Amino acid sequence: MDWLISHVLIKSKYRKRENLTDAKRTGHHTTEYKATKLVRYIVYLYLGQLMLQRLDLDFILFQREIKEEYFTVHISDIIVAIMIMMIAKVLVWFITQVTLYRMYKSKNMDTGIQLAINQLVMYVIYVFAFVFALDRIVSDMSIFYGGAAALLVGVGLGLQRTFNDFFSGLVLLFERTITVGDVLQYNGQSGKITKIGLRASFMETQNNALMLIPNSELVNQPVINWSHRDNVIRLEIPIVITSDVAPKKIQELLLSAIAPIDNILPEPHAYVSLTEITDLGLKYSLNVYTNQVMMAEDIKSSIRINIIDRFRAEKISLSYQQ
Numbered sequence: 001m002d003w004l005i006s007h008v009l010i011k012s013k014y015r016k017r018e019n020l021t022d023a024k025r026t027g028h029h030t031t032e033y034k035a036t037k038l039v040r041y042i043v044y045l046y047l048g049q050l051m052l053q054r055l056d057l058d059f060i061l062f063q064r065e066i067k068e069e070y071f072t073v074h075i076s077d078i079i080v081a082i083m084i085m086m087i088a089k090v091l092v093w094f095i096t097q098v099t100l101y102r103m104y105k106s107k108n109m110d111t112g113i114q115l116a117i118n119q120l121v122m123y124v125i126y127v128f129a130f131v132f133a134l135d136r137i138v139s140d141m142s143i144f145y146g147g148a149a150a151l152l153v154g155v156g157l158g159l160q161r162t163f164n165d166f167f168s169g170l171v172l173l174f175e176r177t178i179t180v181g182d183v184l185q186y187n188g189q190s191g192k193i194t195k196i197g198l199r200a201s202f203m204e205t206q207n208n209a210l211m212l213i214p215n216s217e218l219v220n221q222p223v224i225n226w227s228h229r230d231n232v233i234r235l236e237i238p239i240v241i242t243s244d245v246a247p248k249k250i251q252e253l254l255l256s257a258i259a260p261i262d263n264i265l266p267e268p269h270a271y272v273s274l275t276e277i278t279d280l281g282l283k284y285s286l287n288v289y290t291n292q293v294m295m296a297e298d299i300k301s302s303i304r305i306n307i308i309d310r311f312r313a314e315k316i317s318l319s320y321q322q
Contacts, residue, residue: 088129116173
């Protein structure tokens, strides 16, 4: 019976999805195996519950009188509650990986939107499953209504920030102002977003550290998204030179300093601008473009080293009182 259900509901439907590439095949087959295994466990639990009732082994695990009514929990009640949660898990898998998957592919939906829909489906199904499971264990739910209402008020007050992060996560997932793979500058740190969860987002910094950022911070605080429109950013290297050197000479030296450096784009063109004339000297700005946002500081460091080498070779002094 479990073989029939797992093959009809899991494998046959799952394999109707589009052909997967070899790189993805192993991961998806692992997911398919877990779903099939879960269906088997559900069937085994169902058969076990029937045997308990047929053999009159459905013993009482807990019994207490509450408000002149007996609150009784049998072994079968626990088994059914577990089955409900497991069925919910299979249902989540079937809806997100089979039913909605076809819609995603037909409409060519973005991965972030797929993730948002899948997570919403998962939470809705799990909430209903939990209520049904609790209803199976507790025959009269009115016993818990009063206490549950007071508990929910307390939990709501204590988890205001968590709920704020939760709804901010939904805003991020649907508005798409920040997506997985974007490079951000947040609170003085730069890094790439690796995951957007419903409570917090994960950012891999330039130091290879993983920073957890509450979603409400990304929604309500100023954040620079370097790659929202495209991955090209402009790097600016300011420098001050004494005024006795011709600006044309400085321009040639600065542009030659970037020639041997990789990861600098030929388009848009690099350029040098004279930004200010001061008592200390002439302030220049070397501007280059790159699409390697996470390597920005390394690129700027290499450019500075080349600038120093070329200026020393030409016996040009740098002004360090900037």
